Amino acid sequence: MKLPQTFETRMKEMLGEEYKDYEKTLEEKHYSGIRVNTLKISPEEFEKIAPFSITRIPWIKNGYYYNQNEQPARHPYYFAGLYYIQEPSAMTPASLLPVTPGDKVLDICAAPGGKSTELGAKLCGKGVLVSNDISNSRAKALLKNIELFGIRNPVIASEAPGKLVDYFTEYFDKILVDAPCSGEGMFRKSPAIMKNWEQYGVEYYNKLQKEIILQAARMLKPGGYLLYSTCTFSKEENEGTISYLLEQYPEFQVVDPLTDNSVSYEGFSHGRPEWGNGREELKNCIRLWPHKIKGEGHFIALLRKGEPKGDSLIAVSGNLGKLKITKEAEDFLSEIPLPINEENLLVKEDRLYLLPSELPELKGLRLLRQGLLLGEMKKGRFEPSQALASALYKGDYHKVIDLPGNSAEVIKYLKCETIEANSTKGDGYHLVTADSYSLGWGKLAKGSLKNKYLPGWRWM
Numbered sequence: 142m143k144l145p146q147t148f149e150t151r152m153k154e155m156l157g158e159e160y161k162d163y164e165k166t167l168e169e170k171h172y173s174g175i176r177v178n179t180l181k182i183s184p185e186e187f188e189k190i191a192p193f194s195i196t197r198i199p200w201i202k203n204g205y206y207y208n209q210n211e212q213p214a215r216h217p218y219y220f221a222g223l224y225y226i227q228e229p230s231a232m233t234p235a236s237l238l239p240v241t242p243g244d245k246v247l248d249i250c251a252a253p254g255g256k257s258t259e260l261g262a263k264l265c266g267k268g269v270l271v272s273n274d275i276s277n278s279r280a281k282a283l284l285k286n287i288e289l290f291g292i293r294n295p296v297i298a299s300e301a302p303g304k305l306v307d308y309f310t311e312y313f314d315k316i317l318v319d320a321p322c323s324g325e326g327m328f329r330k331s332p333a334i335m336k337n338w339e340q341y342g343v344e345y346y347n348k349l350q351k352e353i354i355l356q357a358a359r360m361l362k363p364g365g366y367l368l369y370s371t372c373t374f375s376k377e378e379n380e381g382t383i384s385y386l387l388e389q390y391p392e393f394q395v396v397d398p399l400t401d402n403s404v405s406y407e408g409f410s411h412g413r414p415e416w417g418n419g420r421e422e423l424k425n426c427i428r429l430w431p432h433k434i435k436g437e438g439h440f441i442a443l444l445r446k447g448e449p450k451g452d453s454l455i456a457v458s459g460n461l462g463k464l465k466i467t468k469e470a471e472d473f474l475s476e477i478p479l480p481i482n483e484e485n486l487l488v489k490e491d492r493l494y495l496l497p498s499e500l501p502e503l504k505g506l507r508l509l510r511q512g513l514l515l516g517e518m519k520k521g522r523f524e525p526s527q528a529l530a531s532a533l534y535k536g537d538y539h540k541v542i543d544l545p546g547n548s549a550e551v552i553k554y555l556k557c558e559t560i561e562a563n564s565t566k567g568d569g570y571h572l573v574t575a576d577s578y579s580l581g582w583g584k585l586a587k588g589s590l591k592n593k594y595l596p597g598w599r600w601m
C-alpha cells in the first residue's frame with residue numbers, strides 16, 4: 142500500500158524498530174466484527190443461535206469476529222437488532238467507559254451509532270442517553286440504529302457541541318468524545334481515507350478535537366468520566382489533545398480504564414507522555430496498534446473530573462402541557478411493560494413519546510428524537526411505532542406472531558409484504574418476531590396480516 146510520504150516518515154519516527162511490523166499489516170486483510178446487543182440477548186445465548194461462524198474478540202465481552210465471506214446484515218437477526226456490525230478496535234471505547242444503569246450519558250460525536258448503541262445497552266433503559274452528531278444526514282442513520290437496537294431512553298440531537306453546553310452544563314455522569322480525526326488507523330480498512338488525510342491533515346482535526354473536548358468537559362458533572370477516542374495515530378490528535386484539556390481544566394485526571402473496568406488485554410499499549418506535555422498520567426491512555434492486536438488503530442483516554450464542590454442544580458422538564466391521550470392509546474400502552482406515567486409522556490403533533498426522567502428543557506435544540514417514540518394517535522386510533530416494536534424484548538408482549546428466523550415468511554414480512562397468519566389472541570395489532578426476537582408490527586384481520594414494518598427499514 143502506498144502511504145503518504147509525510148505520514149510514513151512520521152510513523153517511522155514514532156515506531157522505530159516496530160515500523161516494519163506495522164508496515165506488514167498494511168498488506169494483510171482487516172478484521173470484521175459484530176457486537177451482540179445485550180439488551181436483547183446474552184453473548185452466551187447468541188453463541189448458541191449464531192447463524193454464521195463467529196470467534197470471540199479477546200478484549201470485548203460481547204464482540205466477535207466473523208468471516209468476511211459472511212453477510213451478517215442479511216439475516217433476520219440483524220433486523221431484530223441482535224447485533225451491530227463494527228470493526229473490532231472500534232468496540233473498545235464504549236466498552237471502557239464505565240456506564241451503569243441510571244447514568245446520564247452523552248455521546249457527542251455519535252453517528253452512525255457504533256458506540257451509542259453499546260452505551261444504550263449498558264444503560265439497560267435506565268437514565269438517559271443523549272446521542273448527538275453535528276451532521277444531520279449522519280444523525281438520521283444514528284436514529285435508525287438507536288431505534289433498531291431497542292434503546293428505550295434516547296434523545297437524538299444534531300447540534301454543534303457549543304450549543305449543547307447551554308442546556309447541559311455539568312449535567313452528564315459519563316461522556317464519550319469519539320472525535321472526528323484524520324483516520325490514520327483506518328488506512329488498511331478504507332484506503333480512500335488517505336485522500337481525506339492529504340486534503341485536511343492532522344491540524345484541521347486537532348483544532349476541532351480541542352474545541353469539542355473542552356465543550357464536553359463543561360457538560361460533565363464533577364466526579365464524572367469522559368472517554369476520548371480516535372482512530373488515528375498522530376501525537377497531536379491523541380496525547381496532544383489530552384494534554385490541552387489537562388492544561389485548560391486541571392481538575393481532570395487521566396485514569397487507567399483497565400483497572401476501572403477490570404479488563405485487561407496484552408495487546409494494548411500505553412500512551413506516551415513524551416508525545417504530549419510529558420505528564421506521567423498520559424501513560425494511562427491506551428493505544429491499539431494493528432501490529433499488536435487483531436484490529437485497526439485506535440487511541441483511548443479515560444478522564445475523571447475532580448470531586449463535586451456541592452450539588453449541581455438540574456433544571457427538570459416543567460409542565461408537559463395537558464396530555465390528550467386517546468382511549469385506544471391508553472389501552473394499548475397499558476399492556477406494554479414500560480414505566481409509562483403521565484410525568485414522562487410527551488404528546489407532540491399526535492405523536493406520543495416516553496421521555497427519560499430528569500431531562501432539562503430542550504426547547505430550541507435540533508432534535509431528531511426526544512425519548513422513545515411510542516406511536517401515533519390518528520383520529521382516535523393508536524398506531525404503535527417501529528421504535529416501540531424494537532424496544533420490546535423477548536417475552537415483553539403477549540400478542541405475537543412468531544416466525545422461524547430461517548423462513549421465507551420472515552423475509553416476506555421484512556420486505557413489507559402481506560403475509561397470512563393466525564393468532565389465538567384475535568385480530569388487531571400483533572408483534573411480529575423472528576425466533577421470538579421482535580421485528581415490527583402487523584395488523585391481523587381474518588387470517589391476513591397487514592404489514593406495518595417501517596418501509597424505510599425494509600429488506601432490499
Ligand SMILES: C[S@@+](CC[C@H](N)C(=O)[O-])C[C@H]1O[C@@H](n2cnc3c(N)ncnc32)[C@H](O)[C@@H]1O
Nearest residue numbers: 250251252253254255256274275276319320321
Ligand atoms: C469518528 S466519527 C463517530 C463515529 C461514531 N462514534 C460511531 O461509533 O459510530 C466522528 C463524528 O463526528 C462528527 N462531527 C464532526 N465534527 C463535529 C462537531 N464539531 N461536533 C459533533 N460532531 C462532529 C462527524 O459527523 C462524525 O459522525
